[in-house]
Amino acid sequence: MFRFTNDRSSRSTGDGAKGKRAIVVGAGFGGIAAALRLRARGYEVQLLDRLEAPGGRAQVYRRGGFVFDAGPTVVTAPFLFEELFELFGKRLEDYADIVPVEPWYRYQFPDGREFDYGGSLDDTLEQIRSFDERDVEGYKRLVDMSERIFDKGFTELADAPFHRFGAMMKTVPALLKLRSYKTVHQLVASFIKSEHLRQAFCIHPLLVGGNPFDTTSIYSLIHFLERKWGIHFPMGGTGAIVNALGRLMGEEGVAFRGGAEVEELVVENGAARGVVLASGERLSADLVVVNGDPPFLYKNMIDRRHRRRWTDQRVDRLKYSMGLFVLYFGTERKYPEVPHHTIVLGPRFKGLLDDIFHRQTLADDFSVYLHRPTATDPSMAPEGKDSFYALVPVPNLDADLDWDVEGPKLRDRLVSFLDERILPGLSETITEDFFVTPRTFESRFLSHKGSGFSIQPVFTQSAWFRFHNVSEDIDDLYLVGAGTHPGAGMPGVLCSAKVLDRVVPAPPRTTAVRARESASAR
Template structure:
């Protein structure tokens, strides 16, 4: 068995990252023509899903685009680790609202299905309580009512009422407003009546509790904010939209892993005639006469640009890539005083046997719910107990493991680095505790069958992904850090600077970061305006 940490570079063929390699990997015969020579230039910092989507949207509107990625391969948080014959997606692993991806392929005159297969999962996931009881979560209303009735027959009507609220919230909060920039306070004020009707002032858990009485079912229908870095007891009830979003568009898996989507998007960029440069770390955003005019790399190289789009952590962008004199709203003090999401401990492991009874997505709930979340979000302390998300992609795609084996990813929400935890010391005991918990429940004999192993800790989010405090999702998604209150997609401080990704509007999660790039269609002029 080999064991590594995520700070060890993944196995990569540098040649595959060349312009030609990306284009060939995407099979882009007949793709839309690239921008003409002399077109206005946009630099995109970071190649997470937000940065890749931004590059494609800009390219489709006539921009010449250079994407700069500090890692040795595109993807950002969606990096891919390959080790001992196993393939591990660093994340995300849940694909929802796939039409947002289809739109990107359509902008290039292509069909996403020609490059990447998205397989709908049924069920979406299974929730396992500490006492061994399970709830099978799907998009089928009839089956879901039956599952609710198994736990609490009296809550079936309440479940239906909650889903009606989730549907309306999804229609307004996601479909109508998810791609609309909130650049003026008045934009927020106009929404106050709708926000009040949707009870945005409540937490997700509070909203669920108004409709559902059973404590375990309250957990089942309130955990979704954790998927975007939020505490169900503090995240605005607006995030209840996730429940209906999943029902309407389903939960999908990209065959070949999430990395297949990254490769497909990178291929679209190459097909537009644009460039992704890896191993290119941005040290600063250049500002001249108050306007972003390019970037400087750690090597000293400068790259001029008409606009700069940052897919880097928003706090890091303002705190470390811009000079203090260029900032009025997002000062050091404001960035430091913001509330940040939890971090993650992730253990990737492969086994030399298969566990066919384990589904694709399993949520293992620990003995505490609210108290554990208080430890993570309020007290910033690492608890001895935990709740886990177990991902077994080989349940759908055996190609990610050698024959006869399984690939796994187990994630534990943990406090960000304000906890003071020394993860260089704590990582292995914490991993071992998770191994024991899995062996005692879903994965018997696990310790005897581990073929490869690696971990990611909050230190990796800070040092490798440059997230302030090692927060996995940027700023925490609470009402006072949402919409107008969140860092804007068009920088309030520096003209010519734009933001995409989890830390800007509308927020984290794959639909959120793809929607943040969609906002650029509204706030960034067409390239012809710069000619």
């Protein structure tokens, strides 16, 4: 069992006064951030996960000297991690080394053309000028627009509670003014003429589980998020951030318990009062925060008689994000010409997205996000070798696909595709490869329909329409993570935990909490 040492846990209970207890179910970034935020406010916090190690989708796999981050690799708003350390008067930089990445992405098109994207605004304008001069002015206007959306959608609303309809109504005029009824693709296409650049600049919804042709243009704020803070990577991989947060939790007395699957939420008089583990053990608490997938929570962990809003039918009617097929592999040689993040686009764009999101069929062609962390940190593979993952969006489990059959076939097709398009000789040099499919997301993370990012970020599933951070059905139950407001992606789930600071009542200040406050004030 993976446990952090609680070298200062005595601080919270040392005076013998019983503090308020919180249980957080799920140690993804949302759950870790929630645990730390509750701890900073004086709660005694237990963080549980069915997996042995924390990190959720940011698990780390190690094979034959290669290090593979399982999930997130593009760090877009590092300050959201910094904030968690600042809560305790500490600095992230003392725990992890997060460095900028350049270019942010390389787009490789099927006609052989490449577009390197990143740097300052002037750098990007220069990149656009040499790619398609017609789009220089349009891009400036796109950035202006995404900044306006960012000011509203991120700065104002990302960590604002949205469990009251009144809050939603107040924001509607601003959302209409920002044309949030448009999709990301419509917005981008209204500024950009080149078909290649349209694809490049409307890819962002896919990073949070949405189809650019269906996702509300509020998510164009990600474009500005990247522009404002750039793209970063932690040395050692995303797992290094998980370890840094793990150390912080250990120091601050957040008890992490791995291998602890929660089977049922304990509800007493309409309020969450603890959880029952798969082992039958019952843990009590004054409040519960769930970071697991909300559809799974409502359908499987809470008895029907406690659910008025989130009935099984309502949960099933939601639109779910796509599934992911991810092939992790090492290579016996290095590919120094391949940058850290490459998006290798296939021959079809809209048609492929229709296959994935609407027709729910596994297409013969695909587009791939290729991660080569060894471009930034060579220590993630043995000397002279590279570590990679290739991510292919695929239909979720609504599709009638047998992944035991389709998985190995897709693996072979993907290796040939990469060999042909970007990694010559891959078929001979590939080593230590293994893959995950939507079935893995279902069984490992308990993701409903095996979706990669919980429910889709369409307008009718955003803000008030998304799973609320404050449960509508049960008192003292809070939700954080990808399926909740504001949505998926590391910045999204870290912001979902910030909402808790506004909606979870402060615990009574015990002598221990007061002692800690005066110690940090000194």
